[in-house]
Amino acid sequence: MTSILIVEDEERISGFVSKGLRAAGYSTTVVAEGDEGLAQALSGSHDLVLLDIGLPGIDGFEVLRRLRARDSRLPVILLTARTAVADTVAGLDGGANDYIPKPFRFDELLARVRSRLREAGQVATPALRAGDLSLDLRTRRAEVGGASVDLSAREFALAEEFLRHPEQVLSREQLLSRVWGLDFDPGSNVVDVYVRYLRNKLGADRIETVRGMGYRLRA
Ligand code: CA
Secondary structure: OOEEEEEOOOHHHHHHHHHHHHHOOOEEEEEOOHHHHHHHHOOOOOOEEEEEOOOOOOOHHHHHHHHHHOOOOOOEEEEEEOOOHHHHHHHHHOOOOEEEEEOOOHHHHHHHHHHHHHHHHHHHOOEEEEOOEEEEOOOOEEEEOOEEEOOOHHHHHHHHHHHHOOOOEEOHHHHHHHHHOOOOOOOOOHHHHHHHHHHHHHOOOOEEEEOOOEEEEOO
16 A cells, blocks of 8 residues: 655644545555654655655754655655745755645645656556556556557556555555545446456456455456
């Protein structure tokens, strides 16, 4: 599961953000203090950091500076006061990937998190593989046994989600959230329909139904 580190000393904000991200299928770790935030960011157990600037101990800029000084490429999104534009520019110069002015709406934050994670994933892993199936994340092309397979954008996104989590059971709610960006079940069987499309195109045995739980990619 993708892990988001939240370094924020205002409990009201960290609580609201953490709750929302968990509902969207991420795991979260909340830290309220700069030094501990840096230690967590360097631990290698997180995929992205939401970093407040005004923190007890070392501030967000210093956390970012030390993180980049250690050659960490962990994506960092700064949470910054809407008035502190100069600070924000300094943050981007200092190696932040993005910033979100406070106050923000949760869906705005979630969209930023998703796109920064997507970029980071593309840099780190241009192709995903499971057995004879491969997805090229740059060209958006799928191949089975070396032969090209035509996938729609949504089919590709769903296949990508499975390949990022091989052998892991993904619930319909997780897939709706990560692939369709829906944090609720619209009461449709859209996930089941698209899994069927993928089975038709990629091979019937590749995606297994785990009764009452969801779906799993056989690696
Ligand atoms: Ca603060």
